[in-house]
Amino acid sequence: MKKYYIKDIASLENTSADFYGWVHEIRETKPIIFIILRDSTGKAQVTVKKSEHKQELLEKVSKLHHEDVIRIRGKVIRSQIAKLGYEIIPEDIEILAKAKHPLPIDVSGKIDAELPKILDARYISLRREEYFYTFKIQSVLVKNIRDFLYSRGFVEIFTPKIIRFATEGGAELFKVDYFGKDAYLAQSPQIYKEMCAGVFEKVFEIAQYYRAEKSRTNYHLAEFISFDVECAFYSYEDIMDLLEELLKYAINRTYEEAKEYFDKLGLNALDLNYKFERMSYDEAIDHLKDKGYKWGDDIPQLALSLLSEKIGQRFYFIKDWPSSLRPFYTKEHENDPRITRSFDLNFGFLEIASGGERVNKSEVLIEKLKRNNLNVENFDIFIKALDVASPPHAGFGLGISRLLMMLTAKKNIREAVLFPRDVDRLVP
């Protein structure tokens, strides 16, 4: 088992230890060879003075190539010259795995590669700092989201991803053969999280969902990671408060805990010390009417970028959307059924989250299903759940990869997903 990591090198000064990792670089001059050993925690210089080592070791060193996996037993010494302040003087080197050359992409990042090639060669492009640290940040971010919700008494749930009916209008679903019956991959946990909120009150789930839309954009994928929250006895205003507080906590905490990774990526922390603006859909359309948008239109990316020019690089809500633009389960305002108790959370031109208050009375739901030309029978279980008294509730769904994309300044969501799935990409 590997016991020592490069990040701990200072504590190993003047001792001999086994280091495991990848050959990141080799530099050679006549009297001396430098091997840059990389592991998941950092890089360290291995210094081989040709006159001071046995021929056997020198022969092994001469066989090393970029990305080979090696074990080096060596003594850690303090060094003025080495960048890390320490270097490893090898006593023994073992080649554990050879990397076949030519490599599909340059791991050092000196020579860039195009995104399709980077994604085709994900198994190695993830070794590049640009991606390595992006997904380290994702891990810290998700942990902090969980921490926040657990500290607020939320219950983490896991709902089915294979479902019986293509229940919900709108997006196309992927059909699968389920022991001879037609089934579909879930496009959201919506009705399941609502049913769970009717029991546990405050629930959340982080999971993958699927949409069979042939979208070719930089922010849609066929498989995406959604972070879903649903709370009984919360209004949509309460949910906006929760979401704002959660993002401020999770992002700020991630900047603290993953500062090193953001630094490596050359990213500065966003200042979140402001109240997220909550404009109504009416106000948004009012700003956009000069550009040809009218009440009832969706607000596409182009329009969001127009709005964000006014707001700046900040989070902002757009609330009270027209019923026609929201899914059937969204609760309408009592005094004006044309608009719903719903919201989107955007950053710049990017929609990060979407949520609202839900219908909790079966007769209202049935009426709305009919109005949306959906098959009422397919929602039988959900209707029964409302019939045994479902509390008023609200929630949201947030795209984790979009949030990560925003935090790491990626231009394409494919860069913020380990193994993205889109219309044209099913591998790796």
Add this chain to the structure above:
RNA sequence: GCCCUGGUAGUUUAGCCCGGAAGAAUGUGAGGCUGUCACCCUUGAGGCCCGGGUUCAAAUCCCGGCCAGGGCGCCA
């Protein structure tokens, strides 16, 4: 699904407009170089997406296909 742009060594890129021996960087093989750190120097190998057309001659012009990038649409 629509529009625009593109496809040249493993990777990144020049050449294409205006047809006439395809050039570089990086990686890789060999050799050299007093501690390097994007090391450096010499040298070798390695390439025009596929198919058709025009032409004495096509990386270059034309047509079709495939793939990609950007934009739009679709989209809980």
